[in-house]
Amino acid sequence: MIKIRNLQKSFGDNLVWSDVSFDIHDGETIAIIGRSGCGKSVLIKHFIALLYPDQGEVFIDDKEVFELPYTELRKIRQRFGVLFQGSALFDSVSTFDNVAFPLRYFTSQTEEEIRENVNNALKMVNLEGVGPKSTAELSGGMRKRVGVARAIVHEPDYIMYDEPTSGLDPQTSDEINELMMDMAENLDITSIVVTHDMHSVLKISERVAFLDQGALSWLGSLEEMKHTDYKPLVNFMKASEYQITNKSKESV
Amino acid sequence: MSPLRQFGEYCNLLYKGVRSATEVGMYRSNLTNELVKIGYESMPIIILTGIFSGAVMTIQTSYQLQSALIPKSTIGSIVSKSMIIELAAVVSSLVLAGKVGARISTELGTMRVSEQIDALESMGFNSVSFLVIPRIIGGIIMFPVLYLAAAAFGIGGGVLAGVVSGALPASEFMEGARTFFHPADVLFGLIKATVFGYIVTSIACYKGYYATGGAEGVGTSTTRATVLGCIYVLLADLILATILL
Numbered sequence A: 001m002i003k004i005r006n007l008q009k010s011f012g013d014n015l016v017w018s019d020v021s022f023d024i025h026d027g028e029t030i031a032i033i034g035r036s037g038c039g040k041s042v043l044i045k046h047f048i049a050l051l052y053p054d055q056g057e058v059f060i061d062d063k064e065v066f067e068l069p070y071t072e073l074r075k076i077r078q079r080f081g082v083l084f085q086g087s088a089l090f091d092s093v094s095t096f097d098n099v100a101f102p103l104r105y106f107t108s109q110t111e112e113e114i115r116e117n118v119n120n121a122l123k124m125v126n127l128e129g130v131g132p133k134s135t136a137e138l139s140g141g142m143r144k145r146v147g148v149a150r151a152i153v154h155e156p157d158y159i160m161y162d163e164p165t166s167g168l169d170p171q172t173s174d175e176i177n178e179l180m181m182d183m184a185e186n187l188d189i190t191s192i193v194v195t196h197d198m199h200s201v202l203k204i205s206e207r208v209a210f211l212d213q214g215a216l217s218w219l220g221s222l223e224e225m226k227h228t229d230y231k232p233l234v235n236f237m238k239a240s241e242y243q244i245t246n247k248s249k250e251s252v
Numbered sequence B: 001m002s003p004l005r006q007f008g009e010y011c012n013l014l015y016k017g018v019r020s021a022t023e024v025g026m027y028r029s030n031l032t033n034e035l036v037k038i039g040y041e042s043m044p045i046i047i048l049t050g051i052f053s054g055a056v057m058t059i060q061t062s063y064q065l066q067s068a069l070i071p072k073s074t075i076g077s078i079v080s081k082s083m084i085i086e087l088a089a090v091v092s093s094l095v096l097a098g099k100v101g102a103r104i105s106t107e108l109g110t111m112r113v114s115e116q117i118d119a120l121e122s123m124g125f126n127s128v129s130f131l132v133i134p135r136i137i138g139g140i141i142m143f144p145v146l147y148l149a150a151a152a153f154g155i156g157g158g159v160l161a162g163v164v165s166g167a168l169p170a171s172e173f174m175e176g177a178r179t180f181f182h183p184a185d186v187l188f189g190l191i192k193a194t195v196f197g198y199i200v201t202s203i204a205c206y207k208g209y210y211a212t213g214g215a216e217g218v219g220t221s222t223t224r225a226t227v228l229g230c231i232y233v234l235l236a237d238l239i240l241a242t243i244l245l
């Protein structure tokens, strides 16, 4: 369980958000939504102390991450899988080795087991056979999917996806959505999905956190979101709906 | 950022790497990779630098010592001594501050701005002991090796230039070189090269590791890394000369 308490972050004079408090329960899928630049990526980086806040706390199973000694923090981080917004693939090694990275160093798996697990993960994201390719040869969407494969390959307890479907075609987006749902159900993983793709939100999430105006301005279940009359969230959803209908018109 | 804050950040970076120093064994392949990149791949340019500086020094020294009273072998003594105690270490380190320093700082800077360093940390790596420490160790090991190459080829270049220009025969050059040769000079050069190797690689790592702001930011940090690398090499040269000579 992740507990976020009174978190505040600023970069110099730029206050990103303040007083953010909420819980993420084990096994659930929570979507963090909000406009571009509202601080979604910054928020999830705090969960594993890649960034430190001005004030506030994050507890993972009652351990406060910002106060943990570095060795313990690293153990906690190993329980996470993270898909970064720009994929963040290591460009010095092949696609296969990217996915194999967390297994090579932090598990005692043999090379054979690693090969099997990596190939399975690549299969899950529909990228069988690209293992030997260098990451520079991959398209943006493929990179994203390799990033997903790398995040799930060591079967973490928590997965954070930063914009998993942005920049993907609708069909691939759907496949990624399916994949995230499968992961959540089959492996009992807690999923944190940062997105502004409402399709994704409606399809996979159980709860929704809406960041707006420098704060966590709305938090509730998916059902509650569908019927909310909280103005900024309604507007946010309307804008997306408009996009969605526009897209479907274009495709006709 | 103030120089003091920067120095604090620099020390902090090293501390973070040293804290997990026991893991460096885990990242042996990174170290091997660095040894090849810093040592093997710099060899051609260092050999070239050595030959040319030895040759130029020989020609200039013989021009300045045109006197019947001074034996020709003196040219050999001056050139070889200068190469061993000063030029081979400093000139090659300045060249390497450009070549190795820029490479390291660009590599790490790009990894920083494309979130690859965050990705390493998120997997549970100590990104400093994974990325920075192998590069610094690589520099500390390889700069002295490159120094020896530069000194040897520098003296070789001197002999060659002496013969080709007709200033003095090879035998006289080597006789002069031998007369004033002290093994302690080589030790002095090796110490300098080790220190320079540490300076160039650690500054490049520091600048790259903390790069911000996209491609332009990486460019800025690379420029800083090479300029600062050169400045601190020269400064360290002065300090070491004062202490050790």
Ligand SMILES: Nc1ncnc2c1ncn2[C@@H]1O[C@H](COP(=O)(O)OP(=O)(O)OP(=O)(O)O)[C@@H](O)[C@H]1O
Binding pocket: A011, A014, A016, A034, A035, A036, A037, A038, A039, A040, A041, A042, A043, A085
């Ligand atoms: N390293 C940094 N240094 C300074 N400011 C930063 C840094 N990282 C993020 N910011 C600022 O923090 C704010 C939030 O950024 P963040 O990347 O979290 O937005 P986001 O919600 O993820 O947006 P998007 O949907 O476009 O990805 C922005 O105003 C950004 O300028």
Ligand SMILES: [Mg+2]
Binding pocket: A040, A041, A042, A085, A162
């Ligand atoms: Mg973002």
